[in-house]
Amino acid sequence: MTTNIETLLEALPYIRRFSGNTIVIKYGGAAMRDDALRETFATDVVLLKYVGMNPVIVHGGGPEISEHMERLGLEVKFHGGLRVSDEDTVDVARMVLLGKINTDILARLKRHGQPAVGLGGEDGALFEVSPAPGSEELGLVGVVDSVNVDVIDHIAEDYIPVIASVGTDSDGRPHNINADEAAGKVAAAMGAQRAIFLTDVEGWLDDPEDPSSLVRQATAAEVSQALPGLEGGMKPKLSACVEAVTGGVEAAQIIDGRVPHSLLLELFTDRGVGTKITA
Numbered sequence: 001m002t003t004n005i006e007t008l009l010e011a012l013p014y015i016r017r018f019s020g021n022t023i024v025i026k027y028g029g030a031a032m033r034d035d036a037l038r039e040t041f042a043t044d045v046v047l048l049k050y051v052g053m054n055p056v057i058v059h060g061g062g063p064e065i066s067e068h069m070e071r072l073g074l075e076v077k078f079h080g081g082l083r084v085s086d087e088d089t090v091d092v093a094r095m096v097l098l099g100k101i102n103t104d105i106l107a108r109l110k111r112h113g114q115p116a117v118g119l120g121g122e123d124g125a126l127f128e129v130s131p132a133p134g135s136e137e138l139g140l141v142g143v144v145d146s147v148n149v150d151v152i153d154h155i156a157e158d159y160i161p162v163i164a165s166v167g168t169d170s171d172g173r174p175h176n177i178n179a180d181e182a183a184g185k186v187a188a189a190m191g192a193q194r195a196i197f198l199t200d201v202e203g204w205l206d207d208p209e210d211p212s213s214l215v216r217q218a219t220a221a222e223v224s225q226a227l228p229g230l231e232g233g234m235k236p237k238l239s240a241c242v243e244a245v246t247g248g249v250e251a252a253q254i255i256d257g258r259v260p261h262s263l264l265l266e267l268f269t270d271r272g273v274g275t276k277i278t279a
Helices: 002-018 035-050 062-071 087-111 149-156 179-190 220-229 234-246 262-268
Strands: 022-027 054-059 116-119 127-131 141-147 160-164 166-168 174-177 194-199 217-219 251-256 275-278
Touching: 002 262, 022 035, 022 179, 022 234, 035 054, 035 087, 035 160, 035 262, 054 087, 054 149, 054 179, 062 087, 087 116, 087 160, 087 166, 087 174, 116 149, 127 166, 127 174, 141 174, 141 179, 149 160, 149 179, 174 179, 179 194, 179 234, 194 234, 194 262, 217 220, 220 234, 220 275, 234 251, 234 275, 251 262
Parallel strands: 022 054, 022 194, 054 160, 116 160, 194 251, 217 275
Antiparallel strands: 127 141, 166 174, 251 275
């Protein structure tokens, strides 16, 4: 009983601090694939809403997209941590993200007591999208040029917005969008207090082969200096963190989504977890 009370008292100042503020959460990795972790994530987000925060979820679905592509006999290929996307790849991505993952998140949030609304980049002209730099190698991969914040704000008054990382360009051509990049853009556009990225490692490892090399805190300038030498999936996450904090977000954090309730541990405890990026 004493331990439970101490935990509540530890959380209280953080609840007071974050109440009324927007928290953008990039949802992905193991937290999206493991059924028990999907449930704890849903309960954590619902709790944030109940204590007065405004959680906004931005999700990808890389592993499930890859699985469906392999079933269909389509080549799965990455370049610089981003999925190389032709028309067939984008069709599969949209089917998986909007038709499967987004609706599953909505159902879980509803089951735990909070209604939510699913969005894609076309809904309410949420995203303005253009081809990503290097599109000659990446194919139909887009970047978010702007975010229609009014759409999210309107929904967030009563519901939890759940945003899938897809969109179309000005010609109506669909593009695959990296979910980390989309989350960073959404957080910056909304002036969120926090942008939190769930992943499958403890955070940013200075040496990817050495778990003890976790970088617990860094500035946007330090991350920007390191980005050219990075490869793989951590690169777009760190780039999105820089996008968020240079756009006005107080801090961006990369945390281990394999740990149950890592979202609450990061927000509501003194010790925190993962890597914290500040301006």
